[in-house]
Amino acid sequence: MLFAKGKGSNMQELLLAHARLVIQCVDSFNGMIDALCMLDFERARKFEDAVDRYETEADNVHKDAVTQICKGSFFGYMREDLLQMMEMVDSVADSAKEAARSLMWRKVPEQILTKFLNDTAMNYVKESARTARALLPVLESLSMKRDIVIEKVRVVEHLEESADVLKNKLFQELYSKADEYDTLTVLQLKEFIDLTDNIADKAEDASDIILIMLAKGYS
Template sequence: MNISNRRFPSLFGRAKKLESQIDQFLDKVTEAGLIYNSALLVYFDQGPCDDFEKYLQRILTVEESADRYRRDIETKLYEHTLIPEFRGDVLELLEHVDALINIYEANLFRFSIQTPKIPKVYHKGYLQLSDTAILCVDSLILAVRSFFRDIEAVRDHVTKVMFYESEADQISTRVQREIFASTLGLARKRHLAYFIEHIDELANKAEDISDILSILTIKRKI
């Protein structure tokens, strides 16, 4: 009797809390994207500055907080043997999603440490690429949320992820062509292209995760 008395009320309470933690973890990814966008806008407007460093600090805090949520979710899923048939897949999914925050953070660190001097003529291309990559990540987050709540909607969001990834690739190629066609020195060209590749990495990673998610969705439908 003791077992059932303790188990039933906590069962639904625990589920509700975990649901909210998963939502909060995904909120952190969206928040990181917003901070990242603001940080790049500041950087392209003012160059390396205190405001940019403040955004970097904020993204660090968001990343730590997301890590805490992820670890807590992982512990709870294993401790209480929740969603047995999806546990491993969900944990893998959340770890991949967590990697997106790490990319946001790592890119801002690169700007902070290497302080690339980007000619004004390329600013629009960089920001366009960054916007598209963030849209790609945001669509992925909507797809992940749908995986948990509304399985039928996953496909719509995954389609958007693929679209934005392809757009990001096109922008990345175009801007890199422009850079390498310029009269800048090779070292500078390489440095500028390096930043483009890392901004584009966000969209590529989001697309990889959407592939995993598509398979998981089929599995959940069965």
């Protein structure tokens, strides 16, 4: 196990508190896309505000955790890995905020938005969010046996691969209809797909660091 009772459990709780805020940020992003799919722009803006709020809260918890890790000596042997892992988790929220802004800061014509947010796009967003949510069980397992941790990490990897398949399909659909959209809109939607991809990618990156920590013998 990476974290035992005592100071280890306190650090684990801090990581979990941070991750829960990150997941709330991602869930708000998911809700925003659902609202846009229904062309409910007022509701979408409320979700966008929630994305910003949770991202800020997560960032504050992240900064506090970094300060504790840097000041303390208990985790000196894995300090660098812990900091890198937390940075990746925090980047999940950053990616959700950036993806939300990519659709909200320039209004996509309603006809195009409805066409773009089809089943593939909606499933892509949901699978990316599921990948981020799968980080929580990984962090919860850090006080358990290494086999359990590895099992939870594999779930994150599987979900990220599933999201990646949907991403590629969505790109194919976008480019096959590119002549129906103006160039700026195509670029905007491409950016949205890429930024949403970062949600799942950063979640997997965080879980990969945990595997590295196990491989170094911290368990």
